[in-house]
Amino acid sequence: MNVLIVVATAGEAERLRDLEAGPSARVVVSGVGPVAAALATARALAQAPADLVVSAGIGGAYPGSRLVPGDLAVASVIVQADLGAWDGEAFLPLETLGLSVQPDRTQGAVFPVWPGAAEAARVAGAACGPALTLCSVTGSHEGAQALAERWPGALTEGMEGAGVAHAALLAGVPALEVRGVSNPVGPRDRAAWRLPEALAATRRGLEAVLSVAQRWPD
Numbered sequence: 001m002n003v004l005i006v007v008a009t010a011g012e013a014e015r016l017r018d019l020e021a022g023p024s025a026r027v028v029v030s031g032v033g034p035v036a037a038a039l040a041t042a043r044a045l046a047q048a049p050a051d052l053v054v055s056a057g058i059g060g061a062y063p064g065s066r067l068v069p070g071d072l073a074v075a076s077v078i079v080q081a082d083l084g085a086w087d088g089e090a091f092l093p094l095e096t097l098g099l100s101v102q103p104d105r106t107q108g109a110v111f112p113v114w115p116g117a118a119e120a121a122r123v124a125g126a127a128c129g130p131a132l133t134l135c136s137v138t139g140s141h142e143g144a145q146a147l148a149e150r151w152p153g154a155l156t157e158g159m160e161g162a163g164v165a166h167a168a169l170l171a172g173v174p175a176l177e178v179r180g181v182s183n184p185v186g187p188r189d190r191a192a193w194r195l196p197e198a199l200a201a202t203r204r205g206l207e208a209v210l211s212v213a214q215r216w217p218d
Contacts, residue, residue, distance in 0.1 A: 001024060001051040001052060001213040001214060001216065002024055002025075002026070002048075002049065002050045002051050002052075003024055003025050003026070003050060003051065003052045003053075003054060003209070003210060003213055004026050004028065004041070004044055004045065004050035004052070004053045004054070004173075005019070005025060005026065005027045005028070005054050005056050005206060006027075006028055006030050006037060006040060006041050006044070006053065006054065006055050006056070006160065006164045007027065007028075007029055007030070007055075007056050007057050008029070008030055008031065008032045008033075008036075008037070008057050008159065008160050009029065009032070009057070010029050012029075012056070012057045012058070012199065012202070013027050013028075013029050015199045015200075015202070015203055016056070016202075016203060016206065019203075019206060019207075019210065022210075024210060024213070024214065025206075025210055026044070026048070026050070028040055028041075028044045030160060030163075030164075032159055032160070033135055033159050033160065033163070034080065034133055034135065034159065034160060034161075034162050034163030034166075035163060036160070036163070037055065037159075037160035037161075037163030037164045037167075038163035038164065038166050038167040039163075039167075041053060041163070041164045041167035041168060042167040042170070042171070045167070045168070045171045045173065049173075050173055051173065051174075051213075052114055052173065052174055052175070052176065052209075052213055053164055053165075053167075053168040053173050053174070053175045053176070054164075054175070054176045054177070054178055054206065054209055055078075055158070055160050055161040055163075055164035055165065055175065055176070055177040055178070056177070056178045056179075056202055056205070056206055057158060057160065057179065057180070057202060058179065058180050058181070058182040058195065058198040058199060058202060059073070059131075059156040059157055059158040059179035059180070059181065059182065059198075060137070060138070060144075060156060060157045060181070060182065060183050060184060060185035060186075061073070061155065061156055061157075061181045061183070061184055061185060062132075062144060062147065062148040062154045062155060062156065062157065062184075062185050063141075063144055063145055063148050063184070063185070063186075064148050064154075065127065065129070065148075065154070065155045065156070066127075067127060067155060067156070067181045068181065068184075069181050069182055069183060069184075069192075069193070069194035069197055069198060070180070070181065070194055070197035070198065070200070070201055071126075071127065071180075071181045071201060072124055072125070072126035072127070072178070072179070072180055072181070072201040072202070072204060072205045073126060073127045073128070073129065073131065073155040073156045073178070073179045073181065074117050074118075074120055074121035074124065074126045074127070074128045074176070074177070074178055074205060074209075075113050075117060075128075075129070075130065075131035075155075075156075075161065075176060075177035075178070075179075076113060076117060076118070076128050076129050076130055076131075076153075077110055077111065077112060077113060077130050077131070078110070078111040078113060078130075078131050078133065078161045078162050078164075078165040078175065078177050079109060079110050079111070079130055079131070079132050079133065079151055079154075079162065080101065080109035080110075080111075080133050080162035080166075081109075081132040081133060081134055081147060081150070081151060081154075082133075082134045082135055082136070083101065083108075083109045084096070084097065085097060091146075091150065093108055093109070093150070094108035094109050095108035095110075101166060102169075109162065111162060111165035111166065111169060111175065112169075112174075113165075113174070113175060113176050113177070114174035114175060114176045115174070115216075116176075116209075116212050116213065116216045117176055119212050119216075120176070120178075120205070120208045120209045120211075120212045120213075121208075123208040123211060123212055124204055124205045124207075124208035124209075126178075126201075126205055126208070127155055128155075129153045129154065129155040130151050130153055130154045130155060131154075131155060131156050131158060131161050131177040131179060132147060132151055132154050132156070132157050132158070132161075133157075133158055133159060133160065133161045133162035133163070134147075134157060134158075134159060135159065137157070137159070137188075138157060138185050138186065139186070139187060139188050140186060140187060141186045141187065143186075144184075144185040144186045147185070155179075156179040156181065157185045158177065158179055161177040164177070165177070176209065178202060178205035178206055178209060179202065179205075180197070180198035180199060180200065180201030180202035180203075180204075180205065181194075181198055181201065182194055182195055182197075182198035
């Protein structure tokens with residue numbers, strides 16, 4: 001199985017380049033945000049086919065996830081969580097509005113993941129649950145709690161997963177998101193970030209995904 005790994009930054013990619021030593025993995029840097037991630041994924045798939053696309057990198061952990069910096073999360077679904085409309089103080093997701101990011105679908109902005117996700121999480125010793133994508137990082141306890149309540153079981157927040165998943169879906173390729181936790185979602189406290197631990201967890205998750213992918217049925 002050929003796996004395309006999409007990361008947002010060159011710094012994340014540098015920790016993963018040696019995974020390309022085998023014939024089954026390829027790492028591309030997309031830039032930050034779902035649009036950049038979608039475009040980079042579509043371009044990479046046009047250049048060379050893949051059997052699985054993985055959005056990987058560091059991210060924040062939501063309240064209630066019980067995840068701490070250095071932990072690992074594997075997505076059970078990937079959600080573009082900020083697409084919708086505000087009605088006063090109430091947020092209306094696309095499903096409530098009867099809209100979808102795909103003109104012929106009704107599931108709003110929720111993307112399915114590769115069926116091997118749960119097994120990859122088990123192998124890596126990771127949590128498995130919803131991964132949320134936002135165009136802007138959440139910066140308050142109130143905002144983090146609201147998102148956690150809106151999407152029960154949400155584990156992590158990132159900025160690229162839904163873009164990668166959307167491009168992969170349109171190309172007919174399964175997708176997955178793997179996040180190493182660097183910080184809790186909420187007020188921006190750089191001193192509390194644990195980047196080396198988060199990057200190490202991301203790598204551990206990708207190693208598990210590649211291991212499972214090579215023995216997963218077509």
